[in-house]
Amino acid sequence: MKFKPAKCRVLALGFKRGRSIVDSVPFRLDGGEVRVLDRDSFWRYLGKNMGYQATEKGGEAIKTLEAYCDRLFLSHLTSFQKLLALKRFIIPKFLFQLRIRRFFRCDLRRLDVRIRTLVKAEFRLPNRACQPFFHAGLTSGGLGIPNLCCEADVLRLSQAIKMVNSTDPSVRAVARGRLALVVRRTCRVSEASETLTVEFLNCVSLTGHDSRAYGDAHGLWTAVRPVTKRHGARWFVTEDGLYQLALGADCCQDLGRLTKFLHLKVNQRWKTRWMELPDQGKTVECHSRYGSSNRFLRSSNVLTAVERSWMLKARLNLLPLRSIRGRFRKRVEPSVVCCKCGQHTETLPHVLNHCLPVMDIITNRHNSVLGVLLDSIPSSSSFSRCDVDRVCEEHATLANRRLRPDLILADARRVLVIDVVCPFENGVASMDAAVELKHAKYENLCHSLRLATAKTVEMHTFAVGSLGSYHPRNLATLRAMGVSLFESRLVSERAVVASQRGSHRVWKAWCSFRGNERT
Numbered sequence: 001m002k003f004k005p006a007k008c009r010v011l012a013l014g015f016k017r018g019r020s021i022v023d024s025v026p027f028r029l030d031g032g033e034v035r036v037l038d039r040d041s042f043w044r045y046l047g048k049n050m051g052y053q054a055t056e057k058g059g060e061a062i063k064t065l066e067a068y069c070d071r072l073f074l075s076h077l078t079s080f081q082k083l084l085a086l087k088r089f090i091i092p093k094f095l096f097q098l099r100i101r102r103f104f105r106c107d108l109r110r111l112d113v114r115i116r117t118l119v120k121a122e123f124r125l126p127n128r129a130c131q132p133f134f135h136a137g138l139t140s141g142g143l144g145i146p147n148l149c150c151e152a153d154v155l156r157l158s159q160a161i162k163m164v165n166s167t168d169p170s171v172r173a174v175a176r177g178r179l180a181l182v183v184r185r186t187c188r189v190s191e192a193s194e195t196l197t198v199e200f201l202n203c204v205s206l207t208g209h210d211s212r213a214y215g216d217a218h219g220l221w222t223a224v225r226p227v228t229k230r231h232g233a234r235w236f237v238t239e240d241g242l243y244q245l246a247l248g249a250d251c252c253q254d255l256g257r258l259t260k261f262l263h264l265k266v267n268q269r270w271k272t273r274w275m276e277l278p279d280q281g282k283t284v285e286c287h288s289r290y291g292s293s294n295r296f297l298r299s300s301n302v303l304t305a306v307e308r309s310w311m312l313k314a315r316l317n318l319l320p321l322r323s324i325r326g327r328f329r330k331r332v333e334p335s336v337v338c339c340k341c342g343q344h345t346e347t348l349p350h351v352l353n354h355c356l357p358v359m360d361i362i363t364n365r366h367n368s369v370l371g372v373l374l375d376s377i378p379s380s381s382s383f384s385r386c387d388v389d390r391v392c393e394e395h396a397t398l399a400n401r402r403l404r405p406d407l408i409l410a411d412a413r414r415v416l417v418i419d420v421v422c423p424f425e426n427g428v429a430s431m432d433a434a435v436e437l438k439h440a441k442y443e444n445l446c447h448s449l450r451l452a453t454a455k456t457v458e459m460h461t462f463a464v465g466s467l468g469s470y471h472p473r474n475l476a477t478l479r480a481m482g483v484s485l486f487e488s489r490l491v492s493e494r495a496v497v498a499s500q501r502g503s504h505r506v507w508k509a510w511c512s513f514r515g516n517e518r519t
């Protein structure tokens with residue numbers, strides 16, 4: 001028996017900067033050159049199932065995943081480790097199955113619900129925690145657990161586009177031929193025009209055509225239609241005769257980046273759905289403005305398990321408060337007035353930021369954020385810290401003496417007036433308004449300082465939300481203080497943690513008065 005290189009083919013896959021690439025370097029074996037396949041031609045050699053197939057094996061894979069999840073959540077790992085293992089090892093293993101087998105959508109949906117139930121129990125989240133929170137990306141404050149139904153949709157769409165636009169002529173011919181056949185059979189026409197094909201893919205009701213049944217044409221192309229509709233996508237044909245998919249206003253022409261593009265769009269969709277929720281999505285926008293706000297979701301040593309679980313509930317507005325409980329309980333609550341101060345409605349912003357009996361702990365939170373800012377002043381800086389009364393005696397005598405910014409730094413050329421603020425995350429606009437309010441508050445003081453010192457006076461704020469959102473303008477504050485870019489990232493992380501810990505302390509102090517009423 002003799003080895004024949006001419007009869008062999010090589011498919012060499014590699015990774016470059018996180019993207020899979022096809023290595024086209026000539027491959028020599030036994031003295032002869034073996035032909036290297038390009039990205040799309042492996043379908044020709046390995047084949048791709050185009051029809052409907054029994055899901056016996058699919059069912060097995062689902063049972064295995066369920067068993068894995070159950071075992072994981074029964075184990076003695078910490079909640080954070082369980083979540084990490086689920087995202088990094090167990091679900092990716094199943095996603096590989098999703099690539100090679102077909103699953104019923106109802107099975108995948110059941111599995112998604114099962115995973116969410118386990119995570120809810122682990123983090124002690126109430127049942128009404130919204131679905132987008134589990135699937136939205138970490139950058140927007142979600143848990144980033146892949147949604148299996150969406151993954152199946154993404155794979156199906158990307159497969160369809162890659163096959164119908166394949167660079168390998170034979171793969172493209174087979175895919176287009178099959179698509180035309182499905183369109184002809186579905187619409188009962190003898191010729192599948194480009195317009196009709198696009199209408200078919202876009203799931204437009206094919207008026208004038210008898211499209212009652214797919215006949216025996218079930219397969220990838222009939223499955224693509226509902227997926228297109230579900231994701232609000234639109235197919236169109238470019239001038240080069242390529243079938244492209246537009247999601248919203250965007251479209252990805254590069255086949256190599258297509259899956260990444262679709263994933264990005266799915267993520268955006270989860271975030272939008274979450275933000276649209278009037279109750280649980282109010283704080284999302286604030287938390288997705290700066291990466292450090294969500295570091296406690298990425299790293300286990302930032303907050304303790306109790307603090308993390310509390311923070312998730314607080315961000316989703318799921319804490320037991322009178323203003324919220326009334327909505328979900330049949331029994332009408334006697335009152336929605338704060339049980340501690342008895343003056344205002346018992347809402348989370350009131351408890352964490354305004355309730356008078358716990359005001360000293362709220363001030364402590366502000367001071368701990370200020371402490372982080374003080375620690376960040378570089379030892380090499382020429383700034384000296386000074387008191388407003390000492391710098392500007394006229395102001396102290398003329399204006400209200402209580403107007404004292406948290407920090408005044410002065411060097412030979414300029415004076416920095418810095419004030420720390422911890423507003424509640426009632427949307428981006430309210431955070432910005434809190435910052436603007438501080439600027440307006442100290443405007444007169446800055447003017448007096450300018451006259452008294454004859455130096456440049458700059459007003460800066462350092463805003464960290466009470467649920468850990470970080471205002472982007474803080475970066476300018478740190479830059480003015482001479483903090484390096486690398487150091488300012490660390491400062492942002494420390495300030496967010498200080499604020500989150502402080503808020504948890506406020507909540508504990510507030511709860512200590514409530515006694516039996518807590519649950």
Ligand SMILES: [Zn+2]
Pocket residue numbers: 338339340341342343344350351354355356
């Ligand atoms: Zn109160």
